[in-house]
Structure formats: C-alpha cells, structure tokens
Amino acid sequence: MWRAFGLLLIIGSVLRTSVGFGAETAEVNLDYVAQRALDRAKAPFHSPHVDLPTVLRPENLDYDKYRQIEFNHDHALWASAGLPFRAEFFHPGYIYHEPVHLNEFTASHTQPIRFVQDFFNYHSLNIGKQIPSDTGYAGFRILTELNTTDRWDELGSFLGASYFRLLGKNLRYGESARGLALDCGESDRPEEFPIFTDWWLGKPASTNDDSLHIFAILDSVSCAGAYEFFIHPGDTTTASIRAVVYFREPKQIAAVDRNRKPTKTFGLAPLTSMFWFGKNTERKFDDYRTEVHDSDGLLVHMGNGEVFFRPLDNPSAMRHQVFSAPSIKGFGLMQRERNFAAYQDSFNLYHQVPSVWVEPDGNWGEGDLHLLELSTGYEGLDNIVAFWDPKNKPAPLEPFRFGYTLHWEGGDADLKRSPDRVVSTRVGLDAQFKGARQFVIDFDGPKFDKIPEDKPPVAVASCSGGARIVDNFVMRNTYLGTWRVIVKMLPKPDSNETVDLRCTLQSGTNVIGETWVYQWSPP
Secondary structure, three states, rough: OOOOOHHHHOHHHHHHHHHHHOOOOOOOOOHHHHHHHHHOOOOOOOOOHHOOHHOOOOOOOOOOHHHEEEEHHOOOOOOOOOOOOOOEEOOOOOEEEOOOEEEOOOOOOOEOOOOOHHHHHHHOOOOOOOOOOOOOOOOOEEEEEEOOOOOOOOEEEEOOOOEEEEEEOOOOOOOOOEEEEEEOOOOOOEOOOOOEEEEEOOOOOOOOOOOOEEEEEEEEEEEEEEEEEEEEEOOEEEEEEEEEEEEOOHHHHHHOOOOOOOOOOOOEEEEEEEEEOOOOOOOOOOOOOEEEEEOOEEEEEOOOEEEEEEEOOOOOOOOEEEEEEEEEOEEEOOOOOHHHOOOOOOOOOOOOEEEEEEEEEEOOOOOOEEEEOOOOOOOOOEEEEEEEEEEEOOOOOOOOEEEEEEEEHHHHHHHHHOOOEEEEEEEEOOOOOOOOOOEEEEEOOOOHHHHOOOOEEEEEEEEEOOOEEEEEEEEEEEEOOOEEEEEEEEOOOOOOOOOEEEEEEEEEEEEEEEEEEEEEEEO
C-alpha cells in the first residue's frame, strides 16, 4: 500500500530542500516513537520555550503583529500530489512559545519538515532571516474535502500544549481534546500541562486513503509518552488513539521542579469545553442571547450499565465532582441543544459545534471520572474539563499503555448514543416551600413516548446530606411532548454546602432512560 521512498514529498523546490534534508530509513510505528519517549523520560524535562528565538517572543511579537503572519496555501504539505489530505503549519511565536518539530514518514523512511519563512506571508513585518530552520512550528492543521468534493476544509488543528480539535461534516469548532491532564483541579498544587513536542505525519499512500496516520511525543515535567492517531473524517469524525506513557523518576522531576509533588490525578482522554450560561444557569449575565456554550452536559455510560447525564453549569466558584467509574464504557461532553433559536447567535454557531464522545479500548479497570467546572464571566474561556483517572498509577519508567477512540459528532449521533434522555434542566426559586429550589427536568425519547398519560412514570429523587427533597411529581408536557419532573430541594438553613442530586424515572421497578444527576451550590 505504501509508496516507495522515491515518491516522498514533491511540492516544490523550496519544500523539497527543506523537508528532504536529513531523511533516514526507519519504520515509524508506536514502538519507534515510544523508544524516543522513554529516552526523554530518563532525563529531566527540557522546555521548548527556551529555544524560541528572541524575535518571536511576546515582547517582540504581540497579538496584532502575529495576526499579520499568514500561511501560503500553495505550500501545504502534499498539496501538489493529489492526495486526500493536506497539512498547513502554524507560525511559532507570541503565545505559541513552545515550538514543535514536525516530520513526514512513509512505510520505509522519515524526514524532518524544516521551518521555512517562504511558507508564510509576513506582510509589513520585518523579521528578515532571524528565525533558524530548526526552530520548528507552533503546530499544524489538517485539511481534506470534508463537506464537498471541490473544497479543502479544515478537518482539525493541533496547536498549543497537548490540545487538538477535530470536525465532523458540517460542524464548527467547539470543544477540544488533550493528550493528558495532570493534577487538573487539585486545590493543593498547580496543574501540570504536558505538551506535544514532536510529530510524525504519515504521507497518504494513495488517493484512496480514507484515514490519516500520525504520531506524537508528549513531554512534561513528570512524564513523557508516545501517541498514535488514526483520523478518519466523516459525518462523525473519529480519532483512534493508542498511547504509551512513562513517568519520570523523582530525581529527574526534582531537577526541574524540586517542589513538584507526586502526580495525584492522571487524566486520560481529557476533554475541555466552554459553558457560560444556559437554561439551568442561576447567575444572570447582561447578554442578548439565552444560551452560550460549546457543551451543555456530561454523558456517561458506566461499567454497570447505568447511563447518566449531568447538566453543566457556570458556578460562582470552582467545582470539582468525582464519580467512581470502574470499567467505564464511555463518556463525553455533549451539545444537546441543536436549535438556533436557543442561542440566537449568527456569528458563533453554537448549535453546530460537535459533541465529543470517548470510547475506551477494552477495560480500563478501576478509576474515577472527574468533572471540573470553573467560574467564568465571558465566553472566551474554556472552563469545563472532563477526564478519567486510573486508580493504579504506573511506577517510574514503567510503560502505561491505553487506547480509546474519540467521536466528534453532531446531534443525530448523540440521539443514537442515548435515545431516552434528559433534554433540558431549569432551576429557580420555589414558591411553595420557603427557601427551596425547584429543578424542572424534561425527559424525552421513544420509550417515554410509549408511556400512557394516565399511567405516568414515577420520579425517584434523592440528594446529599446538605439538603432534603421536600416534593417531586411528574407530569406530561404536551407542548414539548416530554415527561416533565419537578423536584423541590430545601437546603439546610445557613448552609454553604454543595448538594448532589439524582433523579430517575421508573415504570414499576424498571428505570427508563438516563439518570439525571446534578450538583447545586448556594449562590
């Protein structure tokens, strides 16, 4: 399937000389990259930040200057080869101060992709020849004919630390994924942000290839790892990922940060999103829109078969909720509200951003699912994080292997993933019980539609010890065709305790559809 080395990169004389220099015979696979990650892990972490040329640092290249730099599309990787994928590069500098090194590979060879100024239009900037060819790039974007066969659309981007975003057909950018989340949300230590430092981009073997194959080294103060991606575009775009991570020995960590504590949470398949306000938000903001978010809930398929949905919120202070989740089957930050009328935003098309679903490879074993909600006052901050943390952490230099598939999908796929589900949550003051809050929850789906109105389901609601349920009842919402549950919760007087709530709809002893879970904090 793979072409011979003679058919490597051919996209113009500039790119041939810059990319072809330093080619080596090698079979690039996960073992190849993992060995390089292990070699990294045996030594202290070296930040690429220190290698950034002075001319590209924020004090010399601010936001307005950086925006002048544009990639020349004619120099896209594989653009002249008639292949189904292309890659374009982000210029290093400004806030992107950790340059990454890119390589191209085929079945038998690999070669570096040198930094070339001629790939970019600098407009009025007078940077000259002040950037060495070994500087690297800030990251890269992938293009393919995703939506139509006559236009090259952006399929995904890999830019900043270990962040990346992908798109399914007819979707717009929203939430992001990361390689790892280390000590995210822990109150007794700062979060550690691993970075992708090196990439190998697999040249498609033919015009019929329907997946892009890439590898990366992830590096950080505490660990180094190797990642393999198979990216398959479509209505739902998938990224099948395999990884091997090695933790550094304490002496290597102390050589960089002597105050660094042993890693507490080792977040696999982390997702990062934004939730400013929605139907359930009790903090009001002066904005013409009724909802602003890239995701509105956390969906979880537990190992014991339970499916629950946790609506997101924008709390006044950080909340960190942990769910025991052994042998988890899947989780994702979902965008369930797909109606433009809910957002009324003609510029940020929140009704078209993807939901992202994590499907583990095999049994991940014992571990916890974490949900972090940060307080934000505007939509420019990603304030939501979800990840899975294994109970048993690897010993230093011991390979920790795991795999999963990310599904970047629209609303139709979400409906199939969980058809009988929570569709909305609203919260407000209750007029019947002084000091109580009422939660109005709508459930919808084919199983709910089969329930006769004269035999309504029963709501089973509970909450943690900081409050008590004083009433709940179920009614048919004929206007929306849903079953509506109203749960009334009374917090303890003068309590600042966070309250966890749960509610299921049952017919007899059978639970129907998802379990609604929520976390409420006093204002």
